[in-house]
Amino acid sequence: MSANQAGKKPAVISSESVTKPLRSLGEFFAMSLDTFVAMFKLPFPWREFLLQTWFVARVSIVPTLLLAIPFTVLVVFTMNILLVEFGAADFSGTGAATASVTQIGPVVTVLVVAGTGATAMCADLGARAIHDELDALRVLGIDPVRRLAAPRVLAATVVAVSLVSLVTLVGMAGSFFFSVFVQHVTPGAFAGGMTLLTHLPDLILGLVKGALFGMAAALIACYKGISVGGGPQGVGNAVNETVVYSFIALFVINIVATAVYYTGPQ
């Protein structure tokens, strides 16, 4: 196999190696557009949507809790050290609220949705592609993008938004208990400081980020899963690439959303 490939390899750099990443980027955007169009076509596959929502929620909820609690405790702890040093420990609620609502909530959700939901989706679709099941669907006149990708993307978006709320809530509760019982912050001061810097627009920012993250991760997973090739190693690689690309996409979305929110008119 490798000898065969080496034999075929031309001595000069072919245009293939340059255009291939661009072409897959183009294919990705084409499929994303198809997915968005398919979302508004009736009849929408509600059954698949509900099953996928349940599936993503089921695989994500435990890792979300396991990741959200230590992460918030870590951030709140580091911040409280600083505040205690300044003699401003009463403001720890302010810091905890800002951190959980605008950054930790969305980012932890990202890591979980990309790391568990999207990988499972990609593995599932990839296994179907390997077994020619997607081709069988096409033969039957069923569009895999409309039947499989659109409900998955919508499901991941819905679950991501709900997870952001959960992570924020769990994060706030965790940081409250940690600050009050371990670092001896006054409970009333903690609760009072929460709304000092964080208002409704910040909460909306967090939810919007969550929706964008879930959508991007699911789109990448569906594209990578549907276009998989090359046996077991191919599926493994596709899942690996899903994780890497969705993390990159999510960090880019995070910085863009944060910058737009803070530099735009408030």
Place this chain on the structure above:
Amino acid sequence: MSAHDAEHQRLAWLVDATSGVANGWNHVGAQVKFYSETVTEMRTAFGRYGKEIIRLVAQMSLGTGALAVIGGTVVIVGFLTLSTGAVIAVQGYNQLSGIGVEAMTGFVSAYVNVRIISPAVAGVGLAATIGAGATAQLGAMRIAEEIDALEVMAVRSVAYLVSTRVVAGVIVVIPLYCIAVVCAFQAARFGTTGIYGQSTGVYDHYFRTFLNSTDLLWSFFTVITGAVAVMLVHTYYGYNASGGPAGVGRAVGHSVRTSLIVLTLIVLAISLSVHGQSGHFNLSG
């Protein structure tokens, strides 16, 4: 006999529950056994498979397949920390200027980058690129019965495949983390001084005042510990993959999930034990 069956039926849920708990417990045992074997086989890996380690280091730092096209692990991890550094500039500067102390953005960069963000993000990057890649490779080998073939040829598969990968991962992470930290610092500095227009002198003054070299060393220690744990978790899931092509995909997903949780717990544990008693501050400047 039928009464016995009925008894069985009634207690079926109990049997299911106990076997579920026992399975989970066995799973933990199998992991611990695998990890201790990997660690003890490291000697063999160093002694006999030095060449394989060097090959893996090259492969891991540059990546394979489609990931190599966009620059491999180095570029991906650098990019992730670059973007979090930029978030510090954007959010730190804007929120601090809300209370009139935007001069302290340099301090936020020196403090938060070193203690939380860079170790966590570099670990996430490692898990996503090198770790998940190792799971995919080992899983495919397991499915194609290549690992069994190695065993038949009397090659110690754990030493040859797993211990070498853990060692290579730890070797790769050291220069990788240097790049990650520099990217995070530069992005925060550029965002604050280049885009928001703070004077570089102010930024550098607060940045240098609060940049603590002991913290940086601890941060390195955290990342190296995290790298060992991430590589162990990922190789375990790859080495024990089952269930065909879909099984490899599932193994990659499970390993990413587990290693992210383990990584967060490690960062938390080290942070609490190192900075728990005092803040290690140098407030007088």
